[in-house]
Amino acid sequence: MLTCRDLVAQSSDLLDGELSFKQRLAVRTHLAMCFRCRRFVRQLRVSQRVIKHMPDTPMPDLERLLKTMLEQRTAQSSEKGQQDKH
Numbered sequence: 145m146l147t148c149r150d151l152v153a154q155s156s157d158l159l160d161g162e163l164s165f166k167q168r169l170a171v172r173t174h175l176a177m178c179f180r181c182r183r184f185v186r187q188l189r190v191s192q193r194v195i196k197h198m199p200d201t202p203m204p205d206l207e208r209l210l211k212t213m214l215e216q217r218t219a220q221s222s223e224k225g226q227q228d229k230h
């Protein structure tokens with residue numbers, strides 16, 4: 145019997161279609177009974193699709209975007225910290 149841990153370990157192979165028939169059957173049986181793993185696999189599918197459909201963003205742009213987001217977050221949290229002191 146497959147445990148939730150086993151399923152998580154095999155989930156990326158499952159989505160890539162790299163499991164054998166037997167393994168797939170075990171995964172499907174577990175998914176039929178386990179709501180949490182069903183939700184997990186569904187979320188994994190969605191995020192995989194998002195990654196695949198993402199335009200080929202040049203890395204420097206992505207890094208700059210992440211840095212900007214991070215800086216904004218830091219600025220917001222330090223502002224909030226000052227407000228909390230009053």
Ligand SMILES: [Zn+2]
Nearest residue numbers: 147148178181
């Ligand atoms: Zn499970």
